[in-house]
Amino acid sequence: MRLAARALNISPSPTLTIDAQAKKMQAAGVQVINFSAGEPDFDTPEHIKQAAITALKKGMTKYTPVTGTLELKQAIRQKLKIDNQLDYRLEEIVVTVGAKHALYNAIQVLCGVGDEVILPAPYWVSYLEQIKLAESTPVIVPTKAENNFKLTPEELTAAINERTKLIILNSPANPTGTVYTAQEMAALGEILVKYKIYLISDEIYEKLVYNQIKPVSIAALDQKLKELTVVVNGVSKTYAMTGWRIGYAAAPLAIAKAMADIQSHCTSNPTSIAQAASVAALSGSQEDVSAMVAVFQKRRDFMYQEVSTIPGVSCNLPQGAFYLFPDFSAYFGKHFQGKEIKGASDLASAWLEKIQVAAVPGIVFGDDRFIRLSYATSWEDIKEGVNRIKTFLTCLA
Numbered sequence: 520m521r522l523a524a525r526a527l528n529i530s531p532s533p534t535l536t537i538d539a540q541a542k543k544m545q546a547a548g549v550q551v552i553n554f555s556a557g558e559p560d561f562d563t564p565e566h567i568k569q570a571a572i573t574a575l576k577k578g579m580t581k582y583t584p585v586t587g588t589l590e591l592k593q594a595i596r597q598k599l600k601i602d603n604q605l606d607y608r609l610e611e612i613v614v615t616v617g618a619k620h621a622l623y624n625a626i627q628v629l630c631g632v633g634d635e636v637i638l639p640a641p642y643w644v645s646y647l648e649q650i651k652l653a654e655s656t657p658v659i660v661p662t663k664a665e666n667n668f669k670l671t672p673e674e675l676t677a678a679i680n681e682r683t684k685l686i687i688l689n690s691p692a693n694p695t696g697t698v699y700t701a702q703e704m705a706a707l708g709e710i711l712v713k714y715k716i717y718l719i720s721d722e723i724y725e726k727l728v729y730n731q732i733k734p735v736s737i738a739a740l741d742q743k744l745k746e747l748t749v750v751v752n753g754v755s756k757t758y759a760m761t762g763w764r765i766g767y768a769a770a771p772l773a774i775a776k777a778m779a780d781i782q783s784h785c786t787s788n789p790t791s792i793a794q795a796a797s798v799a800a801l802s803g804s805q806e807d808v809s810a811m812v813a814v815f816q817k818r819r820d821f822m823y824q825e826v827s828t829i830p831g832v833s834c835n836l837p838q839g840a841f842y843l844f845p846d847f848s849a850y851f852g853k854h855f856q857g858k859e860i861k862g863a864s865d866l867a868s869a870w871l872e873k874i875q876v877a878a879v880p881g882i883v884f885g886d887d888r889f890i891r892l893s894y895a896t897s898w899e900d901i902k903e904g905v906n907r908i909k910t911f912l913t914c915l916a
């Protein structure tokens with residue numbers, strides 16, 4: 520086989536792999552507790568499903584414009600205005616096959632050979648691979664747990680050089696649940712404007728925030744910053760619509776146009792009926808969202824409290840998304856059945872094999888002291904899973 524360098528260079532999404540492995544074990548009758556899920560466990564709200572059924576029955580089964588239907592783009596425009604104080608023209612909005620696709624297109628448009636992309640770690644794993652697919656160089660900047668995994672202005676400045684083209688920020692963040700304040704965003708934004716560095720702001724978890732926190736859209740802070748920013752969002756996480764594959768980007772016209780041109784040769788439009796469903800999601804009642812967020816918050820509090828009872832494990836209280844990201848390094852160097860636990864990857868493998876708990880080791884996100892525990896699962900599973908982990912760890916020699 521003679522594959523291209525870019526194919527040889529790429530790794531499959533490990534989060535999807537672990538989730539698939541857990542589901543396979545479940546299907547085989549094994550009682551797996553799955554903390555690896557990267558999606559809400561709720562069903563898509565009924566009125567959204569109905570909108571897709573109506574669209575289907577009305578014969579909305581043909582190509583739509585590449586960058587999305589007028590109805591959906593208007594709904595997105597309105598959403599950005601009201602929720603984010605961002606004013607975009609319709610031509611500056613591109614509807615994509617999930618937010619992942621918006622990120623991919625934006626990176627393809629902005630980055631090429633010789634360009635450096637700043638990626639604060641822990642990072643979402645697909646950013647890294649998408650940067651590599653664009654033949655650019657990821658510059659990973661580790662953040663500190665004591666800074667709540669936030670990139671500081673000093674860390675940002677130190678990472679910049681004349682090859683720096685882009686930075687990717689994700690707030691609320693996967694895997695840490697970190698949410699930047701407006702002030703913290705503004706401090707970073709000032710530096711980006713000064714050095715004219717593009718910014719992709721991944722806001723996919725925007726609505727999944729707790730304790731009345733209101734995340735800010737960084738592009739709304741400053742007009743010059745907006746001219747450098749691609750805002751990425753989508754319906755997957757907010758409306759429990761991961762399978763529908765609808766995301767979107769809002770960007771300065773030249774960027775949006777180039778993204779649309781690439782898309783016109785790759786996927787054409789995202790699925791027509793999923794677009795109709797997304798109009799209902801964005802424009803319809805938001806009551807289901809509030810209900811889901813309330814449940815997530817209760818589970819977060821519960822899982823955080825349970826994890827806090829494990830000796831030696833430290834964990835920040837996440838402010839958004841649906842993951843806990845505890846530090847298990849106190850257990851490194853201990854042994855399990857004669858084998859040394861060297862990092863979180865060894866722990867996560869042992870958990871899946873011996874106590875049937877699936878979770879994603881931090882190495883996937885750039886720091887192997889941590890393990891991501893998703894609480895997009897039932898209360899009973901949270902209780903049982905954390906108990907299994909606790910028993911396992913306290914038995915290590």
Ligand SMILES: *Cc1c(COP(=O)(O)O)cnc(C)c1O
Pocket residue numbers: 557616617618619620643689692693721723752753754755756761764765766
């Ligand atoms: C889930 C996720 C996405 C992708 O969402 P889709 O719209 O389903 O493609 C993007 N960014 C982060 C950080 C995510 O966790």
